[in-house]
Amino acid sequence: MxxxxxxxxxxxxxxxxxxxxxxxxxxxxxxxxxxxxxxxxxxxFPLPDEKTKRRIFNIHTSKMTLAEDVNFEDLVMAKDDLSGADIKAICTEAGLMALRERRMKVTAEDFRKSKDNVLYRKKEGMPEGLYL
Structure with a gap:
């Protein structure tokens, strides 16, 4: 330093x-x-508003096959200080969870677990990136 x-x-x-x-x-x-x-x-750069969060989720999931139960509104409306990088990490981790379980579709549960994982690591001060 x-x-x-x-x-x-x-x-x-x-x-x-x-x-x-x-x-x-x-x-x-x-x-x-x-x-x-x-x-x-x-x-x-301030944290994204609800409209921007929705757009970021759409960008990072545009090439994913999503299950019918996936609804980003719950994730968008939550007051948990997600940055654009956090949203990308959530989407990436959700996709990886589906791949690890050899599923072709990403479910709402994958997104929920990924969000919990990302927020836990963020709160604990662990390095950011892919949260495996």
């Missing part, structure tokens, strides 16, 4: 070097890294 801070502070102000950083959990970053003057701009 100290080396990163030294490198960031070592750049002169000619503007030849651009550093781009991204995180899903800004609250876990060391305050020394995000102090004023070290990072010029912070761009925040």
């Amino acid at each position: 100290l080396e990163l801070l030294n490198q960031l502070d070592g750049f002169d102000s000619r503007g030849d070097v651009k550093v781009v950083m991204a995180t899903n959990r800004i609250e876990t970053l060391d305050p020394a890294l995000i102090r004023p003057g070290r990072i010029d701009r912070k761009i925040e």
Whole structure:
């Protein structure tokens, strides 16, 4: 961490070097890294609204064969702070659950279990990605 801070502070102000950083959990970053003057701009992408969540689910499930019982409204309407990355992880994990059980269709239960798994890992602070 100290080396990163030294490198960031070592750049002169000619503007030849651009550093781009991204995180899903800004609250876990060391305050020394995000102090004023070290990072010029912070761009925040808020959590998606219900319409956007619905669209993200549709995008990530467009090539999946879904069972008749799948209804995204319950997932969309839940107040659980899902980001776009969380929704993608839920869809991917639900598809993998169906594949592991050698099923051709992804069920509502697959999505429910995947959501529980993703939210548990998110709450526990485990690394994000595919939640197996």
